[in-house]
Amino acid sequence: MFEKVLLALALFCAAVALGPPPMAAPLNTAAGKPPMSKAQPTVKARPGSPEKKTDGASKTNAPGEGKKSPSGKALSEKVPVKKAPPGRAPPEKTSATPPAPIPATSEAGKKIFADKGCGGCHATSGPEKRIPVTERANIKGPSLWYAGSKFRPGYPAKWLASPKAFRGVLHGTMKKGVTPHPGLSPDEAKAAGAYLESLRDAEMPSGVVPSWKKIPRRVLRRARILFQKKQPCYACHRVKIRKTVYRTPIKLGGFSGPHLIDAGLRLRPDFIAAFLKNPARYNPNGRMPIYSDKAFTRLSEKDIIGLAAYISTFKEKP
Ligand code: HEC
Numbered sequence: 001m002f003e004k005v006l007l008a009l010a011l012f013c014a015a016v017a018l019g020p021p022p023m024a025a026p027l028n029t030a031a032g033k034p035p036m037s038k039a040q041p042t043v044k045a046r047p048g049s050p051e052k053k054t055d056g057a058s059k060t061n062a063p064g065e066g067k068k069s070p071s072g073k074a075l076s077e078k079v080p081v082k083k084a085p086p087g088r089a090p091p092e093k094t095s096a097t098p099p100a101p102i103p104a105t106s107e108a109g110k111k112i113f114a115d116k117g118c119g120g121c122h123a124t125s126g127p128e129k130r131i132p133v134t135e136r137a138n139i140k141g142p143s144l145w146y147a148g149s150k151f152r153p154g155y156p157a158k159w160l161a162s163p164k165a166f167r168g169v170l171h172g173t174m175k176k177g178v179t180p181h182p183g184l185s186p187d188e189a190k191a192a193g194a195y196l197e198s199l200r201d202a203e204m205p206s207g208v209v210p211s212w213k214k215i216p217r218r219v220l221r222r223a224r225i226l227f228q229k230k231q232p233c234y235a236c237h238r239v240k241i242r243k244t245v246y247r248t249p250i251k252l253g254g255f256s257g258p259h260l261i262d263a264g265l266r267l268r269p270d271f272i273a274a275f276l277k278n279p280a281r282y283n284p285n286g287r288m289p290i291y292s293d294k295a296f297t298r299l300s301e302k303d304i305i306g307l308a309a310y311i312s313t314f315k316e317k318p
């Protein structure tokens with residue numbers, strides 16, 4: 001009996017002693033390889049992104065961008081440089097020559113816009129012309145000639161101090177983490193924001209979407225059905241919404257258009273309505289369907305107002 005136990009123990013020990021080496025070797029290589037072969041495609045999976053072109057511009061312009069690049073590659077290279085708040089810490093540390101304060105005026109902003117080459121990617125006068133599809137790859141960024149009519153007050157400054165990509169496919173020069181958008185210091189961002197907010201579309205009507213304290217239930221309900229069922233808005237726009245079948249809000253939707261997750265914080269309701277009526281005015285080279293056209297299930301004025309009010313309730317953090 002005792003011998004048997006000893007034998008079993010010995011066998012067990014031998015198995016343990018012998019076991020690992022043959023196991024360990026394949027395990028190691030196995031553990032080493034898959035992440036590599038996985039990592040390579042994900043790096044390659046962003047083909048044709050004009051990394052080089054924009055990299056220089058963004059590097060010279062962005063004070064704290066290292067933090068904002070979610071791509072593993074960029075991050076691991078930049079980890080040591082990781083500075084916390086862009087533009088806030090440096091003046092105290094360097095203390096050599098404190099830069100002159102930048103007034104938050106649109107004149108100062110216009111100068112920043114020119115100095116930083118923002119105009120190379122953004123149109124500040126419009127309406128623009130429709131150009132052949134083959135030339136659209138040259139469009140580097142969304143038009144800003146109507147920025148003041150489009151954005152909620154304060155949004156451009158906030159975004160520019162910490163820009164995060166919100167488009168998936170179009171304007172792919174800013175693919176998440178590959179080429180971060182040039183960032184600005186908080187002061188620069190405020191000035192640039194003031195400048196952008198001074199750019200208005202004189203023809204865009206305002207006061208179209210009522211500023212309901214609480215959107216009437218039937219308006220909201222119809223808009224939700226339009227957005228989720230009748231018109232496949234989220235086929236192209238990522239959103240965080242409560243679908244009828246789920247109790248809690250979920251993120252879902254396509255990437256052809258900019259996400260609308262925080263659209264209520266970003267866009268003026270009147271702009272959403274104006275854009276839905278006539279997207280070609282704001283982006284003649286975009287792919288947003290024209291819902292006031294007969295080719296689509298037409299949206300009535302009421303539908304458009306309801307949708308604009310509904311979309312303005314999207315206020316999640318992206
Ligand atoms: C290399 C091209 C490029 C340069 C240079 C550039 N931008 Fe942009 N910008 C983009 C792209 C692309 C987007 C769209 C980002 C997205 O969709 O995720 C964008 C988005 C924006 C937005 C947000 C627009 C929106 O619809 O919410 C603002 C505001 C903006 N840029 C301002 C600026 C300012 C100010 C500068 C100069 C400091 C600047 N940009 C420089 C390419 C550029």
Ligand code: HEC
Binds near residue numbers: 170236256258282307
């Ligand atoms: C076929 C894809 C597609 C569908 C379907 C679609 N959109 Fe869009 N939408 C886009 C694209 C692409 C843009 C970006 C245009 C641009 O770059 O200015 C856009 C832009 C927008 C914008 C402006 C956002 C911004 O930041 O400029 C709003 C608002 C919007 N869509 C709402 C809707 C609503 C509401 C519906 C449903 C009734 C809808 N979209 C359906 C593709 C789509």
